[in-house]
């Protein structure tokens with residue numbers, strides 16, 4: 001139960017291997033949906049069709065013999081909307097509530113009779129009785145038709161994918177870690193659009209946030225709003241250094257480990273290290289945004305850079321990576337090319353400051369390289 005009148009009717013999915021076909025979710029994911037019971041009954045989004053039967057059972061139980069009047073569709077992404085057909089088939093009298101774009105996109109997925117649909121726009125109200133929903137458009141957070149709904153009665157924000165996280169509801173894990181990984185990998189490109197939504201939300205008295213993934217947030221909302229403000233403005237969340245490396249024969253990996261040691265010895269508040277060939281790419285991306293200072297260390301490869309590093313940089317670029325200090329370490333045996341290639345991709349991003357000089361290692365790490373790493377550690381902490 002979210003409030004006296006608002007019920008949770010979502011489902012956990014612990015069998016999906018990759019969310020959106022690319023993000024590992026070892027602790028599953030929750031597809032949240034909510035029911036508002038008033039004179040009129042509103043369903044807030046549906047769930048992925050992987051769990052339709054369980055979802056409809058949850059709904060039926062909470063309806064206790066009533067029929068839903070409205071289905072509010074905050075966006076048509078399949079993990080929330082692919083049970084719409086089944087819901088409409090079971091409750092043919094239900095009226096779909098969305099915005100103009102929702103109803104442009106919905107026919108891509110379903111052949112539905114939309115003659116009874118309710119089209120809302122920014123600021124429109126939908127009265128359920130005591131509960132009144134107002135709608136705020138949130139385009140590109142992270143689909144074009146996204147909107148959120150605010151219930152002024154219980155002061156609940158139905159925030160669509162904002163404030164969501166990976167992990168089934170019973171997963172015992174840190175909210176921020178999996179919410180950050182979700183945010184930067186899925187929404188990260190659209191920081192300005194999230195900022196616009198936060199500004200609108202600031203005008204509301206919000207006591208509860210009901211996202212479409214992860215737990216309902218009821219306490220200490222300033223913490224969650226603060227995280228979203230930092231993330232969506234590409235601010236630095238954690239003082240310290242993140243080192244990401246890609247190494248063919250282990251020499252560059254050794255240099256990365258030595259640099260981490262030096263930084264810790266010199267009192268760096270936090271040092272994180274990722275092996276881009278073995279560690280989860282979405283976690284490495286999350287850490288690149290979390291820290292303000294990042295070291296990229298890679299072997300040269302066919303006149304370029306080792307592909308795992310190139311791939312990582314393309315992921316960062318695709319997520320609008322910006323406003324960071326980046327140090328480069330390259331390794332090469334005949335014509336080191338990793339730093340030039342990394343620099344080239346970084347130059348396509350906004351406000352990236354490269355720490356000079358770049359450290360160039362030729363083969364094994366030697367005394368001169370250790371001294372260069374010392375200098376780099378001092379420069380990063382300076």
Ligand SMILES: Cc1cc2nc3c(=O)[nH]c(=O)nc-3n(C[C@H](O)[C@H](O)[C@H](O)COP(=O)(O)O)c2cc1C
Nearest residue numbers: 248249250251252300301302303332333334335336
């Ligand atoms: C397939 C392949 C391609 C390579 N291409 C280059 C290159 O273009 N330029 C270069 O200087 N070294 C090149 N190297 C050599 C490595 O970059 C070099 O051995 C380096 O020291 C590897 O560092 P690591 O031990 O961290 O992997 C290449 C090595 C391999 C296996």
